[in-house]
Amino acid sequence: MKKLRQAAVEKLPIFLIMFLISLIMSIESPVFTPFAAGFGATSILIGMMLSFGSMSDLVGNLMAGPLVDRFGKKLFIILPLFVSGGLFIAHGFVSNSRELFFLHGLNEFAMAFLIPAAFTLLSGYAKNRRQQGKNMAINGILTTIASILAPVIGGQLVVWIGYVNTYFFIGASMILTGLYGLSFLKERHFIVKEPRGGEQVSLMRVFTTPELKLIYLTGFAVMYIHGVIAYEIPYLTVEKGVSTLNTGQLFSFMGLGTFLALSLFFVNRFDPFKRFITGLTGMNISLFLLFGLSLSMPVMLFCVGFFFGLVMPAIATAITESVSSKYHGRAFGVMSAVYSLGIIISSFITGVIREMISPYFIAFVVGMFILTYVGYSKLNMTSVVRQKAS
Known part of the structure; x- marks a missing residue:
């Protein structure tokens, strides 16, 4: 019991920091699009801004993995917090x-180093699949609570203090979080047992290792869908005059669904592949019901959020099982890069096609294509393993 308490106390700073990061970053969700539109940015330009930011994030993710494995996790958690805080404050000026375009890209590049480092540090607190899944789920619950609260807070802050002061608030909060991490966050040596593969991760291995390829493809599909939603909902403020408070509430419905899924700790007992296939299937069905039958947006966003909550911890757990703990930094760096790629492509395509065809339909097509490919490939892999065993 004493060891369990000690382990919980040791994990508290990283959980709290990831919660605060998610809270602060999500406050910007309903703010950035109307803020950019206020400077005359068109839907295509806003899509390019989001894509450029995600491209910067992708480049940073790929650079972060090897650096985290080599120099440790704490440095690449603390430093980006201070840099990002300063850049958020600069948004207000x-x-x-054009200035907003480059500031957004620089900020995404700085934050790109943080997420792989944070996930790598967190993965060092588990001894087996169940503990790994539980840690990822707890982190998911905390960040989901943040995603429920933050958009509403962000929308209300704009009403109370305006866009500029909201960015000042976000930047100051980032710097305070960095000061907390500097004081309380500690490096962590891995205690995860070596998994089956135990091999180094590189971009080449992503495309040559069947299991990793399926995991990352699923992650791409999920983030493509998420990127379309993240683009379309705030744009209701520009297109239909919906208040930032109401768009924030729509994000909160999605967050509530994710929270419910992550609260079901018993699902961590099931195979990660089955979990993320089920989640991607559910997200595709929810999208179809949203654009095809025009069902209630809050209800469908709740469903998308629920299945999103099934997918994300499963992907993280599957990666830690497929890669040696020595290379978790690279693994999560590539994972974050794939997520960024999904956001890049979805943001750009959505900005270009939204006047001609529903972006939700395209997201459904992308999701179903990848789901079919991943499911078929997994069946073939299982069949080959059975033939070799017999």
Whole structure:
């Protein structure tokens, strides 16, 4: 019992920091699009801004993995917090969409180093699949609570203090979080047992290792869908005059669904592959019901959020089982890069096609294509293993 308490206390700072990061970053969700539109940015330009930011994130993710494995996790958690805080404050001083374009990209690049480092540090607190899944689920619950509260807070902050002061608030909060991490966060040596593969992760191995390829493809599909939603909902403020408070509430419905899924700790007993296939299937069905039958947006967003909550911890757990703990930094770096790629492509395509065809339909097609490919490939892999065993 004493050891369990000690382990919980040791994990508290990283859980709290990831919660605060998610809370602060999500506050910007309903704010950025109307803020950019206020400088005359068109839907295509806003899509390019989001894509450029995600591209910067992708480049940073790929750089972060090897650096985290080599130099440790704490440095790449603390430093980005201070840099990002300063860049968020700088958002309040922009005078045109060009300055906002580059500031957004720089900020995403800085934050790209943080997420792989944080996940790598967190993965060192588990001894087996169940503990790994539980840690990822707890982190997911905390960040989901943040995603439920933050958009509403962000929308209300704009009403109370305006866009500029909201960015000042976000930046100051990032810097305070960095000061907390500097004081209380500690490095962690891995205690995870070596998994089956135990091999180094590189971009080449992503495309040559069947299991990793299926995991990352699923992650891409999920983030493509998420990227479309993250683009379309705030744009209701520009297109239909919906208040930032109401768009924040729509994000909160999605967060509530994710929270419910992550609260079901017993699902961590099931195979990660089955969990993320089920989740991706559910997200596709929810999208179809949203654009095809025009069912209630809050209800469908709740469903998307629920299945999203099934997928994300399962992907993280599957990666830790497929890769040696020595290379978790690279693994989570590639994972984050794939997520960024999904956001890049979805944001750009959505900005270009939204006047001609529903972005939700395209997201459904992308999701179903990848689901079919992943499911078929997994069946073939299982069949080959059975033939070799017999």
